Amino acid sequence: MRGRATGGMEASVELTGAEIIVKALLDQGADVVFGYPGGAVLPIYDAIFKQNQLRHILVRHEQGAAHAAEGYARSTGKVGVILVTSGPGATNTVTGLTDALMDSIPIVCLTGQVPTHLIGNDAFQEADTVGITRPCTKHNYLVRDVKDLARVLHEAFYVARSGRPGPVVVDIPKDVALAKGPYIGPADVKHRSYRPQVKGDAAKIKAAVAMFAAAKRPLIYAGGGVINSGPKAAKLLTDFARVTGVPITNTLMGLGAYPGTDPQFIGMLGMHGTYEANLAMAECDVMLNVGARFDDRVTGRLDSFAKKSRKIHIDIDPSSINKTVLVDLGIVGDAATVLEDLIKVWKAGRHRLDQKALKAWWKQIAQWRARDCLRYRMDDKVIKPQYALQRLYEMTKAREPFITTEVGQHQMWAAQFFKFNKPNRWMTSGGLGTMGYGLPAAIGVQIAHPDALVIDVAGEASVLMNIQEMSTIAQYRLPVKVFILNNEYMGMVRQWQEFFHGGRYAESYMDSLPDFVKLAESFHAVGLRATRPDEVDGLIEEMLRINRPVIADVMVDKTENVFPMIPAGAAHYEMKLGPEDHVAPATEDGMVLV
Amino acid sequence: MAGLASTNERHTIGVVVDNEAGVLARVIGLFSGRGYNIDSLTVAEVDPANALSRITVVTTGTPQIIEQIKAQLERLVVVHRVNDLTTGGPHVERELALVKVVASGNRRVESLRIADIFRARVVDSTTKSFVFEVTGTSEKLNAFISLMEPLGLVELSRTGIVAIARGTTGL
Numbered sequence A: 001m002r003g004r005a006t007g008g009m010e011a012s013v014e015l016t017g018a019e020i021i022v023k024a025l026l027d028q029g030a031d032v033v034f035g036y037p038g039g040a041v042l043p044i045y046d047a048i049f050k051q052n053q054l055r056h057i058l059v060r061h062e063q064g065a066a067h068a069a070e071g072y073a074r075s076t077g078k079v080g081v082i083l084v085t086s087g088p089g090a091t092n093t094v095t096g097l098t099d100a101l102m103d104s105i106p107i108v109c110l111t112g113q114v115p116t117h118l119i120g121n122d123a124f125q126e127a128d129t130v131g132i133t134r135p136c137t138k139h140n141y142l143v144r145d146v147k148d149l150a151r152v153l154h155e156a157f158y159v160a161r162s163g164r165p166g167p168v169v170v171d172i173p174k175d176v177a178l179a180k181g182p183y184i185g186p187a188d189v190k191h192r193s194y195r196p197q198v199k200g201d202a203a204k205i206k207a208a209v210a211m212f213a214a215a216k217r218p219l220i221y222a223g224g225g226v227i228n229s230g231p232k233a234a235k236l237l238t239d240f241a242r243v244t245g246v247p248i249t250n251t252l253m254g255l256g257a258y259p260g261t262d263p264q265f266i267g268m269l270g271m272h273g274t275y276e277a278n279l280a281m282a283e284c285d286v287m288l289n290v291g292a293r294f295d296d297r298v299t300g301r302l303d304s305f306a307k308k309s310r311k312i313h314i315d316i317d318p319s320s321i322n323k324t325v326l327v328d329l330g331i332v333g334d335a336a337t338v339l340e341d342l343i344k345v346w347k348a349g350r351h352r353l354d355q356k357a358l359k360a361w362w363k364q365i366a367q368w369r370a371r372d373c374l375r376y377r378m379d380d381k382v383i384k385p386q387y388a389l390q391r392l393y394e395m396t397k398a399r400e401p402f403i404t405t406e407v408g409q410h411q412m413w414a415a416q417f418f419k420f421n422k423p424n425r426w427m428t429s430g431g432l433g434t435m436g437y438g439l440p441a442a443i444g445v446q447i448a449h450p451d452a453l454v455i456d457v458a459g460e461a462s463v464l465m466n467i468q469e470m471s472t473i474a475q476y477r478l479p480v481k482v483f484i485l486n487n488e489y490m491g492m493v494r495q496w497q498e499f500f501h502g503g504r505y506a507e508s509y510m511d512s513l514p515d516f517v518k519l520a521e522s523f524h525a526v527g528l529r530a531t532r533p534d535e536v537d538g539l540i541e542e543m544l545r546i547n548r549p550v551i552a553d554v555m556v557d558k559t560e561n562v563f564p565m566i567p568a569g570a571a572h573y574e575m576k577l578g579p580e581d582h583v584a585p586a587t588e589d590g591m592v593l594v
Numbered sequence B: 001m002a003g004l005a006s007t008n009e010r011h012t013i014g015v016v017v018d019n020e021a022g023v024l025a026r027v028i029g030l031f032s033g034r035g036y037n038i039d040s041l042t043v044a045e046v047d048p049a050n051a052l053s054r055i056t057v058v059t060t061g062t063p064q065i066i067e068q069i070k071a072q073l074e075r076l077v078v079v080h081r082v083n084d085l086t087t088g089g090p091h092v093e094r095e096l097a098l099v100k101v102v103a104s105g106n107r108r109v110e111s112l113r114i115a116d117i118f119r120a121r122v123v124d125s126t127t128k129s130f131v132f133e134v135t136g137t138s139e140k141l142n143a144f145i146s147l148m149e150p151l152g153l154v155e156l157s158r159t160g161i162v163a164i165a166r167g168t169t170g171l
């Protein structure tokens, strides 16, 4: 045993594996578990039944449990917990685990397993869960002996939340859950090798300050790492931006890391980012990347990405540095810790940017901003999706809502039109792009924040992928609002087919859609619909007034496209601003990109 | 990687890992999942008291890819140390092969003569065959094998490379 029990009452009392699990979860600060029962986890469900500290939320599909746990984790900064049975229960979580891995979300997923003596025998509901989930978790365990169970559970939480966070699976055979063994608390467990570097190298931080101080056209590019690091990182990032007076852009994952309504914020960058953010990336001379990973949605074509800049990259994950973009200075460490040191060094050195150059740089940015790249043509008969979101934002911003999304055009419009002034308010599937994420994620958010306004900005296609979770919403009386931008198309697919496949709309039309109002009603929710622009405000008012789950079916323009757009394989300066721009893949290579 | 092309290098990397189920699968999965090359891979427990194994992996890639491979290996929760022997200074690489040769007459005698030159040992013999054990660098083994081929090589088993840094310091 690696973590040794240190005497006392607790160590001498033997508990069943199932009781150990409940106790370990509580000791780790978990108050909720999202799950679905089955044969292999019945002993654990029995232990949950016999107590009332750990709350169980019954989802309707294990994928829903995984996304709900993600929503919980992203909106609280805590580890989300899932409990599912063996075989199909475990395999149903794979999409959610992969999603959490791609977006660095801390999750502990407990899976039941057939009893140890049957493992490898193709027993009923047996799946090689550790084998299947190895590539889609940060780490995973199969616990063969109840004596290891408490240690493994505490390790799992430690691994999930430390360093670059991620999902951890603990596979627990039924006999292990039934057997009796010792319990040890979190304080008695120390992982034997995993120690991510938190503090940045002092010499490199000094060099970074010198490099940044010499900039004429500086830019901060901040990502989800700032949010994962915690609210302190967002605060320090804001401090640093204010002290230096430089422009700042956020990735899709980083929205809320810097106040979205602040004049120094120049919008999201990337494929559907703002004109000013992408051009600032192309033109900056020193880039400070904090907790972003040079994702291909952000860089566009690599060989022409931000060529004029020297690059500083702060990341907790050493493998993120120099992975796709070579940087001049890589600093491994936690965003908050490194930013704190960076600010200290900046202030101690009384650094000040070249104010004349900075002024000229802001003037340039103002010119790009003046293009008003998010403008769209208003219509008085058809609801423009952008308009619906603009109204939703304006009418809800005072309540500082938590927004989740599905995946598609609506997701990009939500990212463009919502402004987040705080971290942990924006939950979207960035890395994996998982349709069906938003509705279950909203459940997790609403469970964690019962009194908050939680809205799933949805597409009609995506929301059907986990629509069964409306039943969970009903059971727990969660006043989640599902705001569907219904274009009767897989809009994002349709957009690519229009631009890159000659307008041949293969299988992207959503035929035979349900009547979402009736669907809401059958799930004990309220259904609302708007079909004309002048109905939008009324619909939103009504939705906000009703303290119950609502599905708002907003019938929007079926052929609207998301702009700006940097076609895959194109460079930032090849951005298309609107329908009048011809959009085509920039290169043959671009055509194969997704 | 577009725009970052440079020439391939071959690196020998020592990795100290927990000796537990699934560790090898994790390392191999990392290489296959991310499309890295494995030229050779060996693994065995080296520290039973602390349940540690050592993996020696030989891989090729651009300097940037090699850096990625090391960073990705270090990121695995079960990995304790990653040591690039190729950049870490002088080191020794060895491989062992067992080579079965079926031959008679002159060819049988010739195989023994070559074995002698390569300091290969006969570890099994019948009236019609020998099994030679030969140790050395991979190049030496390749040379030995190519000489044995025309003489009646029927079966070959190689360990893959193990490596260690020269000098006084331990990993």
Ligand SMILES: Cc1ncc(C[n+]2csc(CCOP(=O)(O)OP(=O)(O)O)c2C)c(N)n1
Pocket: A406, A407, A408, A409, A410, A411, A433, A434, A435, A436, A458, A459, A460, A461, A462, A463, A485, A487, A489, A490, A491, A492, A493
């Ligand atoms: C699980 C899954 N399958 C397929 C895709 C590919 N995909 C990306 S966006 C999209 C269409 C989404 O349609 P909808 O939810 O109606 O959103 P819209 O783009 O119309 O706003 C599809 C099929 C995906 N991202 N996820």
Ligand SMILES: [Mg+2]
Pocket: A408, A459, A460, A461, A485, A486, A487, A488, A489, A490, A491
């Ligand atoms: Mg749609």
